[in-house]
Amino acid sequence: MLTLYIARHGQTEWNIEKRMQGWENSDLTALGLANAKALGEKLKDVQFQAAYVSTSGRAVDSARAILKGRSISFVQDDIFKEIGLGSWEGKTYDEIKQHDPAMLEAYFQTPEQYMPNGGESFQDFERRVRQALTLILQKHKEGNVLLVSHSVFILMLLNIVKKRPIRELWNSSYVHDTALAVVSISEEGSAVILKEGDGEHRIKQTNVIW
Template identity: 60%
Template sequence: MLHLYIARHGQTHWNVEKRMQGWLDSSLTELGLYNARALGKRLKDIEFNQVYISPSKRTEETAKAILGSRRLPLVKDRIFREMSLGPWEGKKQEDIERDEPDLFHAYFQNPEAYRQPGCESFFDLESRVRLALQSILNSHSSGNVLLVTHSVFILMLLNIIKGRGIHDIWNSSYIHDTSLSLVAFDKNGTADILKEGDGEHRKPISVF
């Protein structure tokens, strides 16, 4: 049995400012680091065989905070990156919604129709996430694997595991910063989602 632990990166400064991130980056906030360390304490008794991350600084910072003193190499791969958003990256959501209301609406309400030149479509992302998942399954038939990645990537991964179409990608539990999803795969590759967007370790924002 393979257990795939899937964590979103910690809260970033751009998350606080409600800026789209995509392939661009922003460092973790104090709260983001706190919650990542809290997730690490929650997972301290899990012996990971491998840790996969995207090349983004925010996922690397999160993974290191989760692992703490554990000396495990981080396997970086662009296949685990967030969805590419091109000219939207670094812009505030409210500005995008004001300037490009139809495209913004398509992104969140009609993902199958969303298209932006030079960026990934949800169909592109789905293909990439399928390859990423298959790569992990090809490399690991048992044990515990940690994947630290991004919210839309995680939503697509769970959507694929559930066997749903792209139109349902947003119809899942919200993937908060450092939230944990856990999927068990048997030897035949059959998946069982044990946790989805679980954030019981997270500190309320009001504390900071």
């Protein structure tokens, strides 16, 4: 039995500014780093056989904080990155709402109809997340594996585990910074979500998005 621990990166500067950051990056805030360290403390008794991390700096820095003091190294791969947001990258929610309101509504209300300008469609993104999950399952049949990624990536992965269509993507627990999900996967591939959106370790709740 494989147990997959899935964590979002810590809070970033762009999270505070409510800027979209898909493939682009901004630094962790002091709170984001502290929450990542707190998650590491929460998971200190879990013996990880491997760790996989998005190549985005905010995810890498979070993984280092979570795994600090451990000898385990981690694999960085673009396949674990957030959905690519194209022309929206770095723009605030209000800026996008002003200049691209119809597509912003589609992004959240009808994701299966969302058509990005230079980014990934949710159909393409779903295929990538499926490939990412397959990559891990091909290498690990048992033990504990850590995955540090991003909010929409995690939502999509859990949506796949739940066997739901893309239109159901947002109908899940909000993925706060460093929120933890835990999924148990048998050798036959059947999966059970043991934990979702767990943020009990976090120093305080924040009202930022993205």
